[in-house]
Amino acid sequence: xxxxxxxxxxxxxxxxxxxxVERPASVVKELIENALDAGATRIAVTxxxxxxxxxxxxxxxEGMPPEDARLALERHATSKIRRADDLAAIATLGxxxxxxxxxxxxxxxxxxxxxxxxxxxxxxxxxxGVIASEVETGMAEGTVIEVAxxxxxxxxxxxxxxxxxxxxxQISRLVTQMALAYPxxxxxxxxxxxxxxxxxxxxxxxxxxxxxxxxxxDLVEVRRDxxxxxxxxxxxxxxxxxxxxxxxxxxxxxxxxxxxxIAHAIIDAxxxxxxxxxxxEVHLFIxxxxxxxxxxxxxxxxxVRFREQSLVHEVVxxxxxxxxxxxxxxxLTLQAPQASPAGPVAVPIxxxxxxxxxxxxxxxxxxxxxxxxxxxxxxxxLAAPVSSGAAPTAAGPPAAAATEGSGDSAVRRMVPLGxxxxxxxxxxxxxxxxxxxxxxxxxxxxxxxxxxxxxAGTAESQRLLEPIVLDLPAGGREALLANTEALHRFGFDVExxxxxxxxxxxxxxxLGGGDAVEAVRVLAQDxxxxxxxxxxxxxxxxxxxxMACHAxxxxxxxxxxxxMTHLLDELRRTAYSTVCPHGRPVMxxxxxxxxxxNFQRI
Ligand SMILES: Nc1ncnc2c1ncn2[C@@H]1O[C@H](COP(=O)(O)OP(=O)(O)OP(=O)(O)O)[C@@H](O)[C@H]1O
Ligand SMILES: [Mg+2]
Numbered sequence: 001x002x003x004x005x006x007x008x009x010x011x012x013x014x015x016x017x018x019x020x021v022e023r024p025a026s027v028v029k030e031l032i033e034n035a036l037d038a039g040a041t042r043i044a045v046t047x048x049x050x051x052x053x054x055x056x057x058x059x060x061x062e063g064m065p066p067e068d069a070r071l072a073l074e075r076h077a078t079s080k081i082r083r084a085d086d087l088a089a090i091a092t093l094g095x096x097x098x099x100x101x102x103x104x105x106x107x108x109x110x111x112x113x114x115x116x117x118x119x120x121x122x123x124x125x126x127x128x129g130v131i132a133s134e135v136e137t138g139m140a141e142g143t144v145i146e147v148a149x150x151x152x153x154x155x156x157x158x159x160x161x162x163x164x165x166x167x168x169x170q171i172s173r174l175v176t177q178m179a180l181a182y183p184x185x186x187x188x189x190x191x192x193x194x195x196x197x198x199x200x201x202x203x204x205x206x207x208x209x210x211x212x213x214x215x216x217x218d219l220v221e222v223r224r225d226x227x228x229x230x231x232x233x234x235x236x237x238x239x240x241x242x243x244x245x246x247x248x249x250x251x252x253x254x255x256x257x258x259x260x261x262i263a264h265a266i267i268d269a270x271x272x273x274x275x276x277x278x279x280x281e282v283h284l285f286i287x288x289x290x291x292x293x294x295x296x297x298x299x300x301x302x303x304v305r306f307r308e309q310s311l312v313h314e315v316v317x318x319x320x321x322x323x324x325x326x327x328x329x330x331x332l333t334l335q336a337p338q339a340s341p342a343g344p345v346a347v348p349i350x351x352x353x354x355x356x357x358x359x360x361x362x363x364x365x366x367x368x369x370x371x372x373x374x375x376x377x378x379x380x381x382l383a384a385p386v387s388s389g390a391a392p393t394a395a396g397p398p399a400a401a402a403t404e405g406s407g408d409s410a411v412r413r414m415v416p417l418g419x420x421x422x423x424x425x426x427x428x429x430x431x432x433x434x435x436x437x438x439x440x441x442x443x444x445x446x447x448x449x450x451x452x453x454x455x456a457g458t459a460e461s462q463r464l465l466e467p468i469v470l471d472l473p474a475g476g477r478e479a480l481l482a483n484t485e486a487l488h489r490f491g492f493d494v495e496x497x498x499x500x501x502x503x504x505x506x507x508x509x510x511l512g513g514g515d516a517v518e519a520v521r522v523l524a525q526d527x528x529x530x531x532x533x534x535x536x537x538x539x540x541x542x543x544x545x546x547m548a549c550h551a552x553x554x555x556x557x558x559x560x561x562x563x564m565t566h567l568l569d570e571l572r573r574t575a576y577s578t579v580c581p582h583g584r585p586v587m588x589x590x591x592x593x594x595x596x597x598n599f600q601r602i
Contacts, residue, residue: 010129013075013105014154019299020102023161024051024150025170026300027103031145032178033093034100035059037080038143041201042186045175049192050167052150052158060142063115066122070134073111073126075101089290093255093301100145105129106157107150113143128153164192172196173247174256176212180283181254183208209234209283218244222284224319227311230287231319235266236280238324243270246281253287255295257304262286265313269320286316310585413572416564423555425564432591438559438567441586442552443545445570450490450508450544460509461491468504468517469497476524477502483527490543492520508547519550 007015021027028045035043038061048054064072071077078097081087087095103109104126114121121139125132151158161167168191179187179199189197199211209216219234236243250262262284270280294305306312414427414434425436472480480487480494480502487494491508507516526542553559559567571586596602 009075010105013101013129016075016098017102017106018157020098021106021150022300023170024055024167025174027051027055027107027147027150028057028171029174029178029300030094030099030103031055031057031147032175034145035061035143036178036182036185037092037094038062040142040185043178044188044190045171046190047168047171047192050161050164051171052161052164052167054146054148055150055171056144056146058142058144060140063118063121063142064113065115065118066134066136068115069111069113069122069124070131072100073104073109073124073131077101087296090295091290095296101129103147106154107152108148110146110148111143112137112139112145114139114141116141168192168196177249177251177256179212180205180208180249181251181256181285205233205283205285219281219283220323220325222319222323224315224322226315226318227308228288228292229312229315231284231316232287233282233284235282235284235320235323238270243280243324245279247283248279248281249283251285252293252304253290254285255301255304258302259304259306261306261309261313262316265316266320268313269317269324282320284316284320286312288312314585414568416561416568419559419564421556422558425559425568427564427568430592432589432595434587434589436568436571436587437555437585438557438564439552439555441567441571443548444586445548445567445574446551447544447548448574450547451541461493461506462509463493463506464504464516468520469501470504470517470520471500472502472521472524474500475528476521479527480520480524487523487543490547492523494520519547522546522550 020030024047028047028051032043032045035057038059040059040061042060044056044058046054046056046058068079076097078095080092080095080097081090100109100111105128107128109126110123111126112121112123118141121137122134123137124134151161162170172189172191175187175189175197179185179197183202183205186201187197187199188195197212199208202208202211209219216234218237218239220237222231222233222235224231236246248263248266250257250259252259266280266282266284288306292307294307295301297303297305414429414436417426417428419438420426420435423438425438425441427434427436477500481496484494491506492504493506495503495505497503502520504516504520507519523543523546526546553563553567593602
């Protein structure tokens with residue numbers, strides 16, 4: 001007798017619901033996305049008690065005929081994709097065919113819908129995933145979905161919901177984000193009888209921003225195209241007291257996403273303007289061809305994967321940097337007077353349309369550019385081998401090809417010629433000229449060193465003669481205290497000191513005393529941001545990345561010749577010498593061929 005049984009479909013749906021429906025705001029998100037996919041121009045959202053009692057989303061979209069209305073409630077039933085190929089370029093917000101059945105399985109759901117041109121509508125009631133009734137009904141064209149008593153049949157889940165106020169706040173944040181992304185659609189949100197948001201349709205984002213936030217002289221406009229990406233939006237302007245803090249709304253092809261690469265690029269742009277600001281307000285739209293971003297990587301589609309992660313980082317960093325006036329990394333232009341009618345050839349960011357051609361241009365020498373997304377890790381595996389020129393194999397890092405290999409992007413023994421703006425090392429080898437971002441390169445080196453020590457045992461720790469006592473916000477404090485073990489392995493000894501205080505008695509030897517306080521603060525923020533229950537390796541990796549970033553030489557730091565040589569040598573020895581822990585390129589290269597061609601020597 002075997003022991004495996006097939007789960008009944010309502011139980012399977014409840015399990016699936018666990019992924020899609022985390023809280024009321026996730027239900028509202030799915031319903032609004034469906035309304036947008038149905039071409040609605042007006043969407044009205046009503047919630048009671050933070051959505052726990054009731055959520056209703058009403059739209060004037062295309063509606064559904066009765067047979068579709070029934071199918072819509074079944075799992076894996078969708079009108080949005082038909083075949084596997086469709087997954088490569090998804091143009092709708094939904095595509096999994098899971099949202100409605102998932103929501104229906106953990107609530108009392110009523111679906112009312114009337115297809116455009118139909119004379120009447122259909123009303124279907126579902127209780128805990130089981131259809132209770134279906135009747136014909138009179139209604140306006142469009143769809144109304146009501147979800148009552150979320151998680152009534154999953155008490156454990158219901159217990160995890162926050163207060164009504166907190167859940168309402170999440171819902172209004174979500175509706176605000178959707179409204180920002182779709183200015184041509186009218187949105188209203190009514191929460192427990194109170195009109196929280198009312199945005200009639202407008203022609204553009206600027207007007208929508210005004211509807212929601214009023215006049216905002218403290219924001220500056222972002223507008224930049226590059227590498228096949230179009231970046232637009234508004235971000236916090238630099239100000240004496242620092243840019244305003246606020247929501248960080250990032251949209252990729254109008255889909256709200258959380259993305260570390262982009263978050264890092266934003267922080268990078270601000271920090272290169274020497275502003276210590278970790279949460280400037282941004283409303284940023286990144287538009288790119290559908291096939292350059294995979295949206296099928298996360299159950300609620302909150303995360304996406306870019307085919308060219310470093311490119312996205314670079315374009316966003318420049319776009320934001322330009323907008324706030326900090327100036328992007330210097331653009332390097334190679335004059336080639338008679339080379340082409342188009343004028344200067346050099347573009348620091350490869351245009352995706354150029355295909356292979358960008359290899360020979362000023363392209364960031366990162367193998368990540370040329371590779372498929374799965375080959376671009378957020379960082380090396382924990383046990384990243386650190387060897388000399390020989391390419392690491394088992395881990396299969398993206399640099400493998402670059403270090404060994406074929407050519408342009410290899411990190412060979414390079415001779416430094418000097419610094420540019422005290423920020424970039426200009427170096428040469430037999431095969432070309434390289435411009436190395438000294439901070440990013442050093443960050444990469446230190447990161448690997450920290451990770452190596454971690455896997456080997458304990459990082460060198462330095463006991464402080466006078467322990468540091470510092471006050472931290474509760475979330476950060478908790479996050480640190482929950483990770484004392486991991487922190488200890490890195491050389492930090494942190495303990496509770498009562499109240500809001502923490503005491504730090506030891507720090508990694510690699511950190512100077514001055515940096516330690518800042519590093520602990522940053523760590524607290526980073527760890528707090530990590531999802532609970534995420535792997536401890538991830539926390540460690542973050543710690544290593546943060547420490548590396550803090551201990552690395554900075555931009556605008558004059559370096560001696562010896563230091564430059566040392567840095568370049570160390571760089572050659574790292575396993576992933578071409579990308580920083582956050583995926584930024586370490587260097588730009590101009591190949592010998594390119595130089596010769598431009599001087600018409602070949
Ligand atoms: N408001 C609506 N107006 C018209 N049709 C809708 C509406 N909501 C859902 N549908 C139809 O029901 C189908 C199922 O919706 P559901 O949200 O479950 O899946 P999906 O949107 O296709 O994919 P995902 O699970 O990724 O959201 C949709 O494909 C669509 O055809
Ligand atoms: Mg959907």
